[in-house]
Amino acid sequence: MFENLTEKLQRAFKHLRGQGTLTEENIQEAMREIRVALLEADVNLNVVKELIDHIRDKAVGAEVMTALSPSEQVIKIVRDELIALLGKDTARFKFAPQPPTVILMAGLQGSGKTTTTGKLAAWLKKGGHRPILVSVDVYRPAAREQLKVVAKSIDAKIYEGDLKGEQPGSKLVERLANEARREARNFGFDTLIVDTAGRLHVDEELMTEMEQLKKLLNPQEILFVADAMTGQDAVNSAQDFHKRLGLTGVVLTKMDGDARGGAALSIRHVTGQPIKFIGTGEKPDAFEPFHPDRIVGRILGMGDILSLVEKAEATLDKKKSEEFAKKALLGDGFTLEDFRDQLKQIKKLGSMESILKMLPSVGPFAGMQQAASQVDEKQFVRLEAMINSMTPHERRNHDIISGSRRKRIAAGSGTSVQEVNQLLRQYAQMAKMFKSMGKGGLAKQMMRGGMGALGMGRQKFGR
Known part of the structure; x- marks a missing residue:
């Protein structure tokens, strides 16, 4: 998804190649091109401004390392700043001292929340955990059925519960969540992943229900699932969810698409919370922890040999x-x-x-x-x-x-x-x-x- 950004950044660095020293003039020209490249990639305006200021401050007057050319020096500075922007280290996943660990999946409708719930369960299984899934989206029967299909495809346990003809609402949501947690404790599942209801936009009813679930379950992780294809809309939604729920991390889906990459570079800075996972395809195993240094390597055209x-x-x-x-x-x-x-x-x-x-x-x-x-x-x-x-x-x-x-x-x-x-x-x-x-x-x-x-x-x- 970073192809266009990579191409434009390479063009900016090209102007510095052949330069004997770093001067304010040639750095200024490179900064203009980098700024345009980031804005065209749909990176948040405030993030771009802060990033460019940091790069310029470090580049102007910087003593060029003997082993690096001026262009390589700027690439190194840009790399370091992008890694700092994305969080430096790979974010850790939190587990409860006493099982089950509860993970609350949040996000808007259509962001890939249910599919991501299954992918996360498959990732946990690979690490030796025993996850159980539950859908508390009582408003759309198709959502509960979809999670059932996803769970079957990865051979994971799902708690379906009996709706007992109850009217969809917060009481039914809380009952299903409580029963699923009891099921996890009784049958030795160490992780409970709760797939919540989504909306087409952020609304009061959705947020109130999520706040009640948080109070009831006291989850170790509240992960916001964001569609990387939606760019700044995903960033704005994540910010709204974080204000009300206190997110612990973000999962970016559809990273294999032709999105411009702005959400990946903006969402952590805006919310203050790390990107913990990325979805890179439709299959259950197309899911990986987010490594800031490796993503920056891809952005700068350095590849990702380790992955x-x-x-x-x-x-x-x-x-x-x-x-x-x-x-x-x-x-x-x-x-x-x-x-x-x-x-x-x-x-x-x-x-x-x-x-x-x-x-x-x-x-x-x-x-x-x-x-x-x-x-x-x-x-x-x-x-x-x-x-x-x-x-x-x-x-x-x-x-x-x-x-x-x-x-x-x-x-x-x-x-x-x-x-x-x-x-x-x-x-x-x-x-x-x-x-x-x-x-x-x-x-x-x-x-x-x-x-x-x-x-x-x-x-x-x-x-």
Whole structure:
């Protein structure tokens, strides 16, 4: 979502490249461009003014570090100030001394609150917790049904409760919340996530109900779910909720969309509360803790290698990866079956666009992010279909695939003979490359390092 902001900031930094020293004149020009870039990204006006003042104060008259050029010096200052704006450290999640920990989900209708409730439950489960969900939106039956579907998709417990024909209102809301907390205590659930009712706008009835729930449940976390696509509207709503409820954190949804990024850069400054999580897609696992330094890295075109490494570690099958490395790099035979298995592994990480966008957009990786949008994801499906249309013997011995066999494979996979030929060429090139790597000793080095190589990468990037 930060592509436009990244591009404009890079343009501002470009003006400083080639400058021998930092002067008030060239800094002033860069500050103008940075200001415009932030305003066009829908960052709050007061936030922009304060941020620019801080950057200018630190840049003007700053002694340029010997290891940095003037442009790099300004980039470092902008990076430090953006990290300070977003909260420096990754926000911690609060748990109750005695379970259950109660989490109250707040937000306007359509912000993705119910989906986020499920994603948070999935994240807690991954961390060894036992969450239970409850919807207290008694005004829209569809909302309660949606949470039920979400809970089933992540195999989480939900307390439905019996409405007993009661009229929708605060008494019914409080009864369901109380019963859900009792259910959590009785059956050993350590976390209760309460999905509350939303409105199309902030109103007195909604706020009063939320205040009553807060008084009743004494939650450890009150998370405001904000749609990043709504920009400053999300910031204003968060400010209103915080005044009445005292939010403990914010969750930004739809961060994978084409929003301009202003909400992410404004919401913490305006509310004073940290962004704790971001939603990056529709799937339950498209949810991650908010790391200010990594987000700033993305904004400045430095990429987010650490998140990519963590995603790979959490998603990819370590045993299969090691087996593949042994076969491909140590000369034990890289077959089309192995090629297909690696395609499946890559697909687990998400789209190629999302993977490549975590790489830096400067230096040797420049241009990769633009190329990412042109990747045909359906090509992976076609490649897999072609390999599946081969016999096991053909997959293990590609040399026997004659012209007639290629026609059969093309017909079976709904592709053309030309595409089958292209697949076999690509496979042959990869096999040759792996073989040469094995001969050069790189393979043995990688096998010795194993997953430890990732650990070295973490140290290098400051983990």
